[in-house]
Amino acid sequence: MQSWPEPAIPNVPGTGPALRLYDTADAAVRPVSPGATATMYVCGITPYDATHLGHAATYLTFDLVNRVLRDQGHDVHYVQNITDVDDPLFERAERDHVDWRDLGSEQIQLFRDDMTALRVLPPRDYIGAIESVNEVVEMVGKLLASGAAYVVDDDEYPDVYFRADATEQFGYESNYDRATMEKFFAERGGDPDRPGKRDPLDAVLWRAARPGEPSWDSPQGPGRPGWHIECSAIAINRLGIEFDVQGGGNDLIFPHHEFSAAHGEALSDSRRFARHYVHTGMVGLDGEKMSKSRGNLVFVSKLRLAGVDPAAIRLALLADHYRGDRMWTDAVLETAQARLARWRAAAAATAAPDADPVIARVRQHLADDLDSPKALAAIDGWCADVEAGIGQDAGAPAAIVQAVDALLGVGLK
Ligand code: 5CA
């Protein structure tokens, strides 16, 4: 699948401390220790109702990870999927009397346009579920052969399931107890009551074709991929197991990331699918999580159409720490718009305080589990000095513009 255009990243002299991120599995902030090429997989959209501000907040978070790693001299191999075959997509297409493929294509294009406007660095590999069916089929075959998967006893619909107990370490990623796993499994796309399963938690790998559903041929018969195996196959085939960062919103901690990891680990000697599991908090509106099912969505494209500067949307979503749940309100946007105007005015000054210590602080805060609120406050502090007429450095405004562009993805010109 075609990705979107890469924005230019200015070179910022100097370097900052190594990146540390909170890892859900270890429940601690730990150094990300990539090799020359850092490897990152972030779960992509299911293409309907894109791109709401919750999606945007999540992709902006991993954009900061990408920018910090690049600033440290790493090449970043970034992979993202698109869940372009899934029940919610079919349901929406049926409701709106459109073909699910057309709905998907249109929403993927909208997402690309929004990501471009927000200056999000594109993934190197942008892979749809449809494109990766062969990879899934191959992996399902291996999981069956190894005994980690089984076919349910059902002549009509011989679905293939993954045994939740296939790996010893299952549960290490979320750290949830059984009751919590059962609750989230039922709420987030699982099918605990499917007759014939050995354990209600077992996750579907290959869903046998039902009338009216799209299907692909496979040695297991016609069907379509389960959700977790899609991300597992796409990530492993491009990044290998034990890649550096697996990312997504915290609604993916279980079952999605636990099972994506377990599928990969069941076929490997490794007990660790990804070295870091990084999860963003949920963005809500009016006191509730922003979600498709609640319908309380604010879209990036609608704000753009209303004339809102994408740089202000970016600043609004970076104003709070990525891990906390937060609310979108008009005030959040207005504060960001005022901040952007203030930064632009200061960037146009002819003399200003030295940029180096400010850039060093921005780097330090971002490296510290992406403390974007403090990084933004460091720029605010520099602006306050400019406004107070402090500083005689004629080159400082240009240096700040470049650093804000490269590290925060915000254009001040
Ligand atoms: N296609 C799957 C992942 S493989 C999926 O979850 N798609 S999605 O369109 O529902 O969400 C895309 C990404 O946005 C996921 O990482 C999800 O965790 C994140 N996300 C969804 N809603 C919110 C929200 N309200 N706040 C923050 N992030 C969100």
Ligand code: ZN
């Ligand atoms: Zn995923």
